[in-house]
Amino acid sequence: MAKYSNRQILAAVLNKWAQPAIRQLAGQRLSTLPFVANLEAKIRQTGWVSQMWSLGDEISPLVQGLSSSIVEPLLIKYLQGVPDDALPQLAHNIVNDAIKNGGLTLFEGAVELEVEDLEELKKLLRYNLPIAEYKGYEVITEEPNPQGEESAE
DSSP: OOOOOHHHHHHHHHHHHHHHHHHHHHHHHHHHSHHHHHHHHHHHHHTSSOTTOOHHHHHHHHHHHHHHHHHHHHHHHHGGGSOGGGHHHHHHHHHHHHHHTTOEEEGGGTEEEOHHHHHHHHHHHHHHSOOOOOOOOOOOOSOOOOTTOOOOO
């Protein structure tokens, strides 16, 4: 069985989780290109397809393959600066914090991730990039009592 880095696994998980949005965005973007809009109009005029037909919708099943060859390598490169061993805990912490905050808004509100979407990502992370339960070190904020002395109450 092949051994994948946490970086590769996280990139694959994010790509899989984002597929519906990537397909939708790709379809919308494609239709805004002038030559594609003209092509769609000409094909609709032939009567071969309905007036609701879209080239973007037609090729959306192909987007996953394109996404795997474009999005995943970009994510892997972006994550290069983060130590591989830290990625699982970091990914889980970000998703958990976003869920606690009731969702996540990015790019000045252009992208809104709802709790339901984040729960799906959390599930994929749990299956593919599990972490051991770690509570973290609790910082001492008061001077500890020397051994044998009882605190004055």
